[in-house]
Amino acid sequence: xxxxxxxxxxxxxxxxxxxxxxxxxxxxxxxxxxxxxxxxxxxxxxxxxxxxxxxxxxxxxxxxxxxxxxxxxxxxxxxxxxxxxxxxxxxxxxxxxxxxxxxxxxxxxxxxxxxxxxxxxxxxxxxxxxxxxxxxxxxxxxxxxxxxxxxxxxxxxxxxxxxxxxxxxxxxxxxxxxxxxxxxxxxxxxxxxxxxxxxxxxxxxxxxxxxxxxxxxxxxxxxxxxxxxxxxxxxxxxxxxxxxxxxxxxxxxxxxxxxxxxxxxxxxxxxxxxxxxxxxxxxxxxxxxxxxxxxxxxxxxxxxxxxxxxxxxxxxxxxxxxxxxxxxxxxxxxxxxxxxxxxxxxxxxxxxxxxxxxxxxxxxxxxxxxxxxxxxxxxxxxxxxxxxxxxxxxxxxxxxxxxxxxxxxx
Amino acid sequence: xxxxxxxxxxxxxxxxxxxxxxxxxxxxxxxxxxxxxxxxxxxxxxxxxxxxxxxxxxxxxxxxxxxxxxxxxxxxxxxxxxxxxxxxxxxxxxxxxxxxxxxxxxxxxxxxxxxxxxxxxxxxxxxxx
Numbered sequence: 001x002x003x004x005x006x007x008x009x010x011x012x013x014x015x016x017x018x019x020x021x022x023x024x025x026x027x028x029x030x031x032x033x034x035x036x037x038x039x040x041x042x043x044x045x046x047x048x049x050x051x052x053x054x055x056x057x058x059x060x061x062x063x064x065x066x067x068x069x070x071x072x073x074x075x076x077x078x079x080x081x082x083x084x085x086x087x088x089x090x091x092x093x094x095x096x097x098x099x100x101x102x103x104x105x106x107x108x109x110x111x112x113x114x115x116x117x118x119x120x121x122x123x124x125x126x127x128x129x130x131x132x133x134x135x136x137x138x139x140x141x142x143x144x145x146x147x148x149x150x151x152x153x154x155x156x157x158x159x160x161x162x163x164x165x166x167x168x169x170x171x172x173x174x175x176x177x178x179x180x181x182x183x184x185x186x187x188x189x190x191x192x193x194x195x196x197x198x199x200x201x202x203x204x205x206x207x208x209x210x211x212x213x214x215x216x217x218x219x220x221x222x223x224x225x226x227x228x229x230x231x232x233x234x235x236x237x238x239x240x241x242x243x244x245x246x247x248x249x250x251x252x253x254x255x256x257x258x259x260x261x262x263x264x265x266x267x268x269x270x271x272x273x274x275x276x277x278x279x280x281x282x283x284x285x286x287x288x289x290x291x292x293x294x295x296x297x298x299x300x301x302x303x304x305x306x307x308x309x310x311x312x313x314x315x316x317x318x319x320x321x322x323x324x325x326x327x328x329x330x331x332x333x334x335x336x337x338x339x340x341x342x343x344x345x346x347x348x349x350x351x352x353x354x355x356x357x358x359x360x361x362x363x364x365x366x367x368x369x370x371x372x373x374x375x376x377x378x379x380x381x382x383x384x385x386x387x388x389x390x391x392x393x394x395x396x397x398x399x400x401x402x403x404x405x406x407x408x409x410x
Numbered sequence: 411x412x413x414x415x416x417x418x419x420x421x422x423x424x425x426x427x428x429x430x431x432x433x434x435x436x437x438x439x440x441x442x443x444x445x446x447x448x449x450x451x452x453x454x455x456x457x458x459x460x461x462x463x464x465x466x467x468x469x470x471x472x473x474x475x476x477x478x479x480x481x482x483x484x485x486x487x488x489x490x491x492x493x494x495x496x497x498x499x500x501x502x503x504x505x506x507x508x509x510x511x512x513x514x515x516x517x518x519x520x521x522x523x524x525x526x527x528x529x530x531x532x533x534x535x536x537x538x539x
Contacts, residue, residue, distance in 0.1 A: 025502060032414040032498040032514075047469055053438060053477035058507050135469045155472035155496030157503045169495075212429070212463075213492070242429070287446075378434045381444045 001030055001169075002037040010165055018068030018109075022161035029158050030169025039131055039170040044070065044163035045119045045143075047077040047135030048156040049106040050357065051099040059157055060105035063164065068109045071166040075114040075122065077136045078301075079103055082360065083115065083352045084329055091359030111163070115352035116328035118231070118301040120147060123330075128253050131174055133162035137238035138231070138300045138374065144245035146230050148253035150174050153244045173215075173244050179254060181247050181261040183211050184270045187220030189278055194224045196408055197232065197391050201373035202281040203273060204233035208241025210271045217247040217261035220273075225251050228303055235300050236373030285376040288386035292404045293364025295319070295395045296355045296379075298326035299372035304334055306392075311338035313396040314345035320402035322362055323347040324355045356382050369395050369404065411489065411517030411529075415501045419487035419513050420528040423521045425461040426450060432478075432497075433470035441483035459527055460485040461519055463492075475500030479510045487513045487529055 003011070011027065013020040030038065048056065080099045082088050089096060107113055114122060119134070120142045126132050126149035134140050134151040135158075143149040152172045154162060162168050172178040185207055193199045207216060225233070225248055237243040247255035255261035297310065302325055310325065325342060329351045332339055342349060348360075355361055356379045361368070367386040370376055376389045390398065390406055397405040427449045430436060435445030441456030456478075475497055478484035484504075488497060493516050501512045513529060521527045 021506070025499060028502055029495045029499050033493045033495050048473070050470065050473075052433070052470060052473035053480065055476040055480045055503065055507065056473050058480075059476070059503055062507065137469050140469065153469055153496065155469045155499050157472050157476070158495065158499045159469075239431070239434075377447075380446050381434055 001027060001035060007038060007167065017066035018063045019164055021063065021066070022068070022164040025158060025161045026165055026167055026169065030171065033169065033171055035169030035171035037170045038167040039174055041072055041131050041133050041162060041166055041168050043072050043126055043130070043132045044074040044159060045077065045132070045134040045136060045139055046074055046106060046111055046159045046163055048160050049076045049102060049111070050078060051080045051095065051102050052156070054098070056156070057098050057102050060102055063160065064105040064108045068164050070110040070163040072163060074111040074163040075119040076106055076111045078117045078353045078357060079115055080358050081353055082350050082358065085351065088348065088350060088360045089358060109160070109164070114328065114330065116301050116330070117354065118303070118328060121301065121303050121328060121331060131168070133159055133168050135159035138235035141234035141238045141243055141245060142231055144173055145234055145247065145252050146227060153242065176263070179215060179245060180263045180265065181215050181217035182268045183214050183216040184258065184267045185210070185216045185218045186270060186272045187218060188272060189275050193278070194221060197229060197371060198282050198389070198408060199278065200225065200229040200233040201236055201285070201389065202278045204236035205240045205281050205285060205373050206273050206277060207233070207246060208237040208239065208243050211241060211243060213242045213244065215245050215247070217249055217255055217258050219249045219258060221248050221251060223251060228306055231300055232373060236377060239374045239377045282389060285373055285389040286387060287380050288367045288388065290386065291366035292321055292369060292398050292402065293366030294322040294324070294361060295369045295399045296324045296361065296375060297371050297392060297395055299354055299356065299370070299375040302327040302331065304331055307331065307335045307338045307342065309392060310396070311341035313393055314347070315341040317345055317400050319346040319399040321399055322364065323399050324350055324361065326350045326354045369398055371395055411515045411519065413513055413515050414493050414498055415512065415514040417511040417513035418528070418530045419459060421457050421459045421486035421526065423461060423519065423523055423525055423527055424453065424455060424458040425523045429463055431471060432474040436474055436478070438474055438478035438481055438483055441478065455485045456483045457486050459487045459489060459519070459529065461489040469496060472496050472500035472503065475512065476504040479504035479512050480508050484512055487515065489515045489517070489519045492516065
């Protein structure tokens with residue numbers, strides 16, 4: 001790998017022990033995927049602050065103990081705790097104490113305590129063409145696809161190493177070539193389906209299953225695919241597959257036409273999503289249709305627009321089952337009356353974490369309904385619960401009635 | 411095969427029928443596949459030479475791999491069809507912190523599921539095509 005003089009100085013420990021360790025990992029990761037050089041970044045989003053066992057903490061404390069300090073603006077992903085509402089935590093206190101130490105280590109290295117899996121909903125998000133190093137799979141796919149910023153799929157540990165060094169391997173989605181669509185996914189469904197949020201979950205899930213790590217251009221959608229629907233699409237695509245980027249013809253910034261997305265070259269294959277496939281995906285993401293025990297929405301973290309939609313559906317009503325909404329503390333601070341309506345409805349607003357990561361849900365007496373494909377995908381294994389995927393309005397109607405209502409995809 | 415994280419390994423070959431996200435799909439405490447949607451749900455990967463087409467899903471898989479190696483429940487080695495940065499970093503961090511090595515190879519192991527194999531590529535194979 002071609003290294004600059006500064007890179008070599010970092011590798012030799014001239015910028016301190018933490019930077020040396022970080023630089024070694026950045027170079028090793030780059031060599032593993034055949035990168036020829038490194039590239040400067042303008043920001044990072046670090047997922048390593050989420051506790052996954054002592055390995056998380058040991059690594060963070062090794063770096064912070066050696067004086068590590070980030071060299072680019074760096075946001076932090078969710079934690080395993082709701083720091084604003086600590087009483088919601090129902091888990092092991094030893095783990096909670098370690099999670100707090102992990103948080104302290106990342107804040108000590110100069111990261112911003114944003115605690116959100118949706119950093120793209122913060123005010124100062126990256127713009128078209130910005131080179132960044134982001135962790136958290138849903139954030140990565142959003143940054144590339146919706147913002148047109150450039151990041152590879154940075155895993156835990158490597159994200160903070162990039163933030164400490166300000167350098168990333170120049171490869172993959174950082175390059176023009178790596179962003180070219182090689183697969184086309186044609187969505188061929190009745191026009192009215194484009195008004196249904198669950199269509200975007202289904203397309204995302206099918207995308208992840210059919211393309212793996214490849215970049216696809218999706219056709220057949222239009223500007224009804226707004227930022228929140230693209231967020232839902234990307235989040236589930238990055239769960240069912242290793243999708244780091246997709247284009248939507250006529251919608252996303254590097255795909256004014258399908259030709260632009262493909263950079264003028266032919267795709268290698270075409271996948272068609274017909275109504276039967278879409279319907280089967282939605283049904284398949286539910287593990288049961290049995291009784292309703294709880295509702296969980298806001299995965300990834302609800303945007304302000306999503307909180308307002310929820311507020312307009314639930315205002316003046318009352319949930320009969322535990323109802324959880326996850327969002328970022330910055331979004332909650334901006335939500336005002338919408339947040340009040342949601343709380344008056346009887347819902348619990350969760351910040352800084354997510355209900356499928358943190359022991360917050362009371363063991364539900366029945367299945368958990370969610371509008372999130374990502375939640376539906378991970379929660380059965382993480383939490384040992386049954387899941388019903390439904391639209392936001394069905395989630396609210398079900399909560400109010402105390403039993404499962406499936407109007408939109410019955 | 412080339413080693414992207416070098417080192418010897420020996421164990422029974424387990425070929426994953428579908429890609430697995432270690433985060434959410436693999437329990438580092440038990441070493442078992444816990445993704446219910448995975449066709450090999452419940453299978454142990456502990457001490458196995460795990461052959462997978464590519465990584466999938468969460469960027470937290472680095473942590474899960476490192477944690478499973480810390481706990482001694484991790485795979486003996488991974489054999490991937492394509493290099494995967496997320497898994498490489500997880501393996502390298504476990505080596506840094508705990509001196510536990512889970513070599514990662516890229517290529518076709520040419521071994522049948524269930525057979526015992528030894529992988530002995532050393533440092534010299536790193537970076538070869």
